[in-house]
Amino acid sequence: MVTTCSEPDYVANPYDADCPTRHILDRIGDRWTVLIIGILGRGDARFSELRRHVGGISQKMLTQTLRGLERDGLVRRTVFPEVPVRVEYALTDSGRSLLEPLYALQDWSIRHLGDVSASQEAYDRANQ
Amino acid sequence: MVTTCSEPDYVANPYDADCPTRHILDRIGDRWTVLIIGILGRGDARFSELRRHVGGISQKMLTQTLRGLERDGLVRRTVFPEVPVRVEYALTDSGRSLLEPLYALQDWSIRHLGDVSASQEAYDRANQ
DNA sequence: CGGGATCCGGGCGGATACTG
DNA sequence: CAGTATCCGCCCGGATCCCG
Numbered sequence: 460m461v462t463t464c465s466e467p468d469y470v471a472n473p474y475d476a477d478c479p480t481r482h483i484l485d486r487i488g489d490r491w492t493v494l495i496i497g498i499l500g501r502g503d504a505r506f507s508e509l510r511r512h513v514g515g516i517s518q519k520m521l522t523q524t525l526r527g528l529e530r531d532g533l534v535r536r537t538v539f540p541e542v543p544v545r546v547e548y549a550l551t552d553s554g555r556s557l558l559e560p561l562y563a564l565q566d567w568s569i570r571h572l573g574d575v576s577a578s579q580e581a582y583d584r585a586n587q
Numbered sequence: 588m589v590t591t592c593s594e595p596d597y598v599a600n601p602y603d604a605d606c607p608t609r610h611i612l613d614r615i616g617d618r619w620t621v622l623i624i625g626i627l628g629r630g631d632a633r634f635s636e637l638r639r640h641v642g643g644i645s646q647k648m649l650t651q652t653l654r655g656l657e658r659d660g661l662v663r664r665t666v667f668p669e670v671p672v673r674v675e676y677a678l679t680d681s682g683r684s685l686l687e688p689l690y691a692l693q694d695w696s697i698r699h700l701g702d703v704s705a706s707q708e709a710y711d712r713a714n715q
Numbered sequence: 716c717g718g719g720a721t722c723c724g725g726g727c728g729g730a731t732a733c734t735g
Numbered sequence: 736c737a738g739t740a741t742c743c744g745c746c747c748g749g750a751t752c753c754c755g
Contacts, residue, residue, distance in 0.1 A: 482703070483696035484621055489747085490612045497608075506717055517749055522718060532706025543716040544755085553702050560691040567688045568611035574681050575610070578660025617727090634737055645729055650738065671736045672735085 486531065491516055491524045493561055496550070499534065500558045503549040533557060614659065619644055619652045621689055624678070627662065628686045631677040661685060 487493050494513045498504060504512070510521055525548060528534035533554035539545040550558075615621050622641050626632060632640070638649055653676060656662035661682035667673040678686075 480621070480625075480693050480696060481618070482700065483692060484615075484618045487612075487692075488616055488618060490609065490616065493608070493612055518718075519750090520748060523748090530707050530710040531703045532710075533703075538717095541716095544718090546717060553699055553706075556699070557695060560688065560695045563688040563691050564611060564615075565608050567685060568608060571681055571684070572610065575659045575661075578681075579658050582658040582660075646738075647730090648728065651728090666737095669736095672738090674737060 486527070487561075489520075489524065491520055492528065495521075495524055495528065496533070496554060496557060496561060499548060499550045499554070503547050506546050506548070509548065528554070614655070615689075617648075617652065619648055620656065623649075623652055623656065624661065624682060624685060624689060625693075627676060627678045627682070631675050634674050634676070637676065656682070 491513065494516075495509060498509060498512050506521070506525075509525075510516060510518065513521070516524075525534060525536070529536050531553075532551055535549050535551050537547045537549070539547070619641065622644075623637060626637060626640050634649070634653075637653075638644060638646065641649065644652075653662060653664065657664050659681075660679055663677050663679050665675045665677070667675070
């Protein structure tokens with residue numbers, strides 16, 4: 460089950476569909492995935508709660524992203540057959556384990572935001 | 588310089604352009620960025636080397652991505668005025684520090700690839 | 716309330732041709 | 736070799752309408 464792309468070189472071959480790097484990149488490629496995971500990391504939430512907390516997401520993209528996360532086993536969807544219907548979203552164990560590397564990326568971006576901004580300004584100044 | 592979005596809640600507001608989460612997501616949003624950083628993590632490389640190692644990337648996207656990384660101060664571009672011209676790309680200190688969180692994500696994806704694949708198959712089976 | 720279905724525009728990214 | 740310039744198809748994602 461482990462393909463050749465699970466060697467250190469896997470990072471170089473995004474065209475291998477089995478490559479874990481490629482897959483996870485496809486998952487977090489859109490900004491919504493990471494934001495939703497982050498919200499659910501604080502606790503379970505309903506559809507409307509997620510929509511309120513993730514500023515600017517459309518209903519279509521929220522649904523679409525949640526379906527993908529459910530399919531990947533990162534999010535569990537529970538329907539309560541009340542009237543009106545209530546739907547709760549929660550991280551699975553797998554999804555919860557993704558929080559740590561995502562937070563590592565957040566920490567990095569916070570620590571380096573100043574450097575990056577300064578570099579951008581310098582670059583733009585040097586190129587008009 | 589630290590905005591309100593640097594509180595734990597920043598993850599919820601991708602519409603704040605100053606939000607570090609939003610910025611880093613925009614950077615690694617395309618799959619090429621992470622792949623190029625990964626390659627350069629093993630050592631400096633020339634344009635044609637990168638193009639060979641990052642399978643399937645077009646010359647346009649390679650140039651475009653490298654420019655963005657240079658602007659963000661993650662990659663340093665050095666031109667050797669020989670004939671024909673030689674251009675070397677290398678990670679800056681900032682870019683090298685990004686390797687660790689990126690590898691954390693790779694490790695996660697390798698460890699969970701089996702779970703994710705199984706979940707996908709189960710999901711697809713349950714929904715035709 | 717929590718979606719599904721459809722239409723549509725903008726932009727990402729590939730292909731090609733050309734250059735210092 | 737390492738790009739720049741241009742054209743263009745396609746798909747992402749928003750807007751809107753509808754439903755159980």
